[in-house]
Amino acid sequence: MADRQNGAGWRFGPVSGPEMAQWCALLRDDNAIHLRREAAEAAGFGPRRVNPGPANLAYVISAAMAAHPQAEFAEIAAFFAGNVFEGDRLAVALAPGPGGTLYAEGRAAPVLRVQFTFKEHD
Amino acid sequence: MAGQRPIPGRRYDLTAALDDRVRALCAAPPRQGDLAHPIHAYLGGLAAMPSPIGDFSRDLGLAFDAGPVLGECRLSFPGRLRVGQAYDATVEVLDLTRKPSRRFGRADHLALAITLSDQAGPASLLQFKMITPAVDDG
Numbered sequence: 001m002a003d004r005q006n007g008a009g010w011r012f013g014p015v016s017g018p019e020m021a022q023w024c025a026l027l028r029d030d031n032a033i034h035l036r037r038e039a040a041e042a043a044g045f046g047p048r049r050v051n052p053g054p055a056n057l058a059y060v061i062s063a064a065m066a067a068h069p070q071a072e073f074a075e076i077a078a079f080f081a082g083n084v085f086e087g088d089r090l091a092v093a094l095a096p097g098p099g100g101t102l103y104a105e106g107r108a109a110p111v112l113r114v115q116f117t118f119k120e121h122d
Numbered sequence: 123m124a125g126q127r128p129i130p131g132r133r134y135d136l137t138a139a140l141d142d143r144v145r146a147l148c149a150a151p152p153r154q155g156d157l158a159h160p161i162h163a164y165l166g167g168l169a170a171m172p173s174p175i176g177d178f179s180r181d182l183g184l185a186f187d188a189g190p191v192l193g194e195c196r197l198s199f200p201g202r203l204r205v206g207q208a209y210d211a212t213v214e215v216l217d218l219t220r221k222p223s224r225r226f227g228r229a230d231h232l233a234l235a236i237t238l239s240d241q242a243g244p245a246s247l248l249q250f251k252m253i254t255p256a257v258d259d260g
Contacts, residue, residue: 027169029174054168077197
């Protein structure tokens, strides 16, 4: 999972099946749509495995951490509007709100919107 | 089950090695001090449930094997998640409601809250809604 920042924002991917399996192990999540293509297909998601939602959220948080290295999170609110599939390349657009939006390359609609609140320090 | 007392979960051992592994998976910047990546509020919450989320859902009568998805979530940090610290989890079923669904026809919406606490008190609170296709013989 390489990342880079350019004028378009933070970029991640391509998302891989083995990485999905690692996320599932960390989450103790055996949801087969993340692990087997035939399960994703049977559930109506198409022929590619579906990335776990918390992984998608982690990319956006990581981009915000890099952009605000001294900030400490008080709250993170996430709204999952779509799915990320294996092979997808992703882009995070950060907003001054502060917030972030995750896009999958080739699709106009965002897959995830996130709002952040940072702790205030003296 | 909704509205019942919080259910004790397991202990989440948040090691530096685990945090390094998670940061590598999501291309996070290097750790500053002992502050862990915030996604551990989610990872630790699910990892420290009394049973895996699949079994927990199946025990509630949900068709977990039909492929649930996340609807929304909120991570709050009344304290700090630090590496080198273990956290105890408590799980609360906030709501379980069957609703019409554009994708699934009908779906069960499960809302859970999972708190990770150390000796000082709650360090993180995860609240999320999981949407599971309703599969029944009706």
